[in-house]
Amino acid sequence: MSHRSSPQLRGRPVAPSTGALTPLGLHDVTITGGFWTRMQDLNATAIIDHAEYWMERVGWIGNFDAAVEGRLPADRQGREFSDSDVYKLMEAMAWEIGRTGDPGLERRFTALVDRIRPVQEPDGYLNTMFGRRGQQPRYSDFEWGHELYCFGHLIQAGVARARTHGHDSFVDIAVRAADHVCDVFGPDGLEKVGGHPEIETALVELGRHTGERRYLEQARLFLERRGHGLLGEIDFGPEYFQDDVPVRAAEVLRGHAVRALYLASGALDVAAETGDTDLLDAVTSQVARTVATRTYLTGGMGAHHEGESFGQDYELPPDRAYSETCAGVGAIHTAHRLLLADGGAEHADLVERVLYNVISASPAQDGRAFHYTNTLHQREPGTEPAQDEPSPRAASSLRAPWFAVSCCPTNVARTLSSLGAYVATTSADGLQVHQYASAHIRADIAGGVEVDVETRYPEDGLVRVRIAATPPEPWTLSLRVPGWCPSAVLRVGEEEREMGPGYADVRREWAVGDVVELVIPLAARWTWPHPQVDALRGQVAVERGPVVYCLESVDLGVDVALAEVVASDAPADDGTIVRVPVRLRERIEATWPYRPEPDAAAAGEVRDVTLVPYHAWANRGPSTMRVWMPVAD
Template identity: 55%
Template sequence: MAIEQATRPEAASAVVPSRGRLTPVGASDVEITGGFWADRQAVNAATTIDHCLTWMERLGWIANFDRTAAGAGPDRDGREFADSEIYKLLEAMAWELGRAHDDDLERAYDALVARVAAAQQPDGYLGTRFGSPGQPARYSDLEWGHELYCAGHLIQAAVARLRTAGRDALVETALRVADHVYEEFGPDGRQAVDGHPVIEPALVELARATGEQRYLELAKLFVDRRGHGTLDGGEIGLAYFSDDVPVRDSDVLRGHAVRALYLAAGAVDVAIESGDDELLDAVRTQWDTTVARRTYLTGGMGSRHEGESFGDDFELPSDRAYSETCAGVGSVMLSWRLLLSESDAKYADLIERTLFNVVATGPDSRGDAFFYVNPLERTVLGVEADPDHPSERAASSQRASWFAVSCCPTNIARTIASLSAYVATVDESGLQLHQFAPARIRTALPGGESVALTVATGYPYDGTVEVTVDEAPAREWTLSLRVPSWARGAATVDAVDATTTIEGGYARVSGALPAGSRVTLRLPLEPRVTVPDARIDATRGSIAVESGPLVYAAETLADDPVQLERVRVARDAAPMRGDADTITLPVALDTRPDDAWPYGQADEDRAEPAGQTELQLIPYHRWAERGPSRMRVWLPLA
């Protein structure tokens, strides 16, 4: 599908394509003023960023740069990719400073950048795991070394800083790294790829931000080289590295979920900038197939603990769901790029589902403990993680303060800090609102006309979204509000003296819409029962409950008399709204004796469920906040 060409102003956004149907409204033009996401941005700024900095200082990951700068020997702390966590934290700091400047954070950012930059080698190479005295040679372990992966995250941090504050020491450091990587891996260099993609989207964005086309050329080389077996798959296999099938020949995402999603995001970027419609079509097909067959109700991706990978089609176990938080971030990255290219609401729908049910689930309400994996069922009481020691990534069934592999906390920090950039877009016709939060938006349409809006809503617990036009073009224009797929056919729009149509997943309000105009979208938030595709073995014969974008879960603590494994739901059970964010569901309890043989003949007189009670359901993102618990999203039918 051809992408429309447009003249695009640079935006304070992680993704600013030169072509596409929609132009992102940057984070600097959108202020989330209250509600669900403003609360999380405040916690991220006040707690999470400093929490990450404290842990990485404590464990010596930041000191690795000091040792490298001093020319020290092979001693080093943390995993081979620990540098990337410092870079993701710098990206979070850059977005946060662009969102709400803070002098203390600025000083912490400057000090951290200085320590990182001091470790850079004269030829631009920057890394603390390879190349120093007594360490392995540079690029001697492309499968597991993560050198280009780390470089990619450094570049993404630099792009965030460039777009929010301009060139500084971090940007200069990243440019030297990018030039070094081009010399090493460009057309005349090593014909190889890194075991973990992410440098691909990073290089494209650097090319967009600087105008230097060599970076785009290199990103295209990395995407085209992938899938030809240049890496050693060993026992884990080439699919783990997304190196078994070329990107343009694949029809579904597979292998390591985060790797696959980051690579797909980079492939979209390359396709957009290169005008490669074949490549774009391939990734679009991969998204469609993956969402239809390999995605959890929460939006989570990656069903296998082995290899942190996608499973086969409809292999979506609840209790063994991996659904890594970082895969949720990767899914948002990919869907946002496809949304900008196509203006299809299905991409914004998945972003919303993933943000509310994976990204928001990762951190606790305090912002200092995190999930690495996000199962949809916990059959035994969770185990508290030791708050003073890093946890194994999947060992704790409660949120942990830190992990030996701590990619998720810093990924959450940078995503929440930049969240304003995922709210709205513009095109020649007007402005599109994709995500709902109380906000002030002030931006320009591609023709230069100013537009400003105030959004008032209690979403996701209240379905009314009221938009007031504060400043408008003198001509007729269109305000488009996404109507989520679960609300189609039931959403209503009120707008005076304007024409309203609901099509393609958007309510489009067109007309003069002068300053003072008010448009109100009403979405139904009645609790609804969701049934799974019968091809998903793990959830056949079960139901789940949703309300708006939120997936709900049943949770019981140690002293709760209700045993979740005994809960059965009648086929006609009607969930009812409790207080603002809870739902009650009438259920029966199976009274079969614990010591009875659990199998029998179909015509045997089996014990029927009895003991009617009401089960309280909470938003899935809130589970495990009250201490060790059992939890289920999918509940079996009676």
């Protein structure tokens, strides 16, 4: 086995060996200011610590000690998949150590490795839930046991460590786990798949790191096996874990949203490494239909609480939007892979939308409480969640410190710590900037390019790119014009060009100090639903740049159920505060909610009411909230 440590892999969460674009890693992109610096700081100073604190407190880390000390199953804490949250925390830590080199975090990371290492069995198996006397046997519950899912997250954490630190004893644990999985489930082994995808993408990524084709082959096997009824019957039906139809035969993402998105990511990884363009085309088309018909304005996915699953086409009820934070993470994984595969700007648009309106909406302003689900309409002011014990996951009101199923906080943490890797890519031709933040970007193209990005985006739409290092040969700088922006202005020296959605390309010989400016108009705008989204009929939303806004009762003064907006003029936007004209209806008390005549629209006085960014809602106590507001006549 050859342990490659190619600079092509360093600091990259995703590193396909083929594709239209080549990723940069988090060592290549340093975010230096603005919105995402604040989020990365929050992650560094609060979220990671908070997740570690809670997993010690509720005993999910302690499960590993209990395993070593022979106290399992008696002392086991948490759900069957709790090991995976420890691994996701370690993945976040690994990226974070790579990003900042924090020595204290390095000590905490290796301390965790020391507690996990002795739990791995001689054959590579590692799980605190199965296989001991008094526990269920290994691999006795593929539907719900999550053993392959836990291995997936362990391996992903190992990949993060390998790509930020290099090979060490933790990477060894991951490699031994992957070897074990291949030994058990290989072509001549158990013909099974896991109920929750994740192992597929993890094995491909480890294969990319080690050069070991066996891991890729195992991922391919898992992928091809799915959709043939190898999983047993469950109440939710086989589509819950995408076992209803083979991956390449499906037409749209369906079933459990996180499972569907993780599987799509794994399929894209396999397609990139095997040159399977049929598979790539199938997943591309599934995702396109999913974005077109099964995605919330926030980029959130998953309309049903039942089974945490996608609804049918255009079935997008704002008041029951499940929109799990982890589905946001999965959507970023899938869209980023599609971007690398085909270079389509729409994939970067989706990444941006999800980052600003799902990932950022989950953590509280202090980084110590989270939304698991991200509803677009809060009908009743929720109540303060428990502060001293895990909450149910779908409380759907105020953010909770921890959940009985707490996949989301660690998923947010690993996303924020690796955020740099989503900012820019390269191709043979040049550098592409997809996400806008003040940043320093180094790219190993044509002998070395460096640029500085300066911007207050998404507060202000001016993006200024200064060339800090360049080879003499010409190369192309590409800046994304978001899909929601009908026309941006590109300035290069004296030249000014109007640019529509897609990439604004500037190809030339560059000199250090050259400046390119992109001006993206951000003014708040009304957004209307497709007529088939019945749940949004007669309602309108407000977006400003990539940020979705909402009306919160704290700003309205009364329950948002009584508000109607006058959408004739554009929303008021002074660059800082967004306001919309609102009329209040009288509350109609009736003994039956159906009526022989339509009610007149609100007729009262119009007043301007402040909207808040959706990601900032529910930070001022219990409230009602809506993203989609009824339109006054």
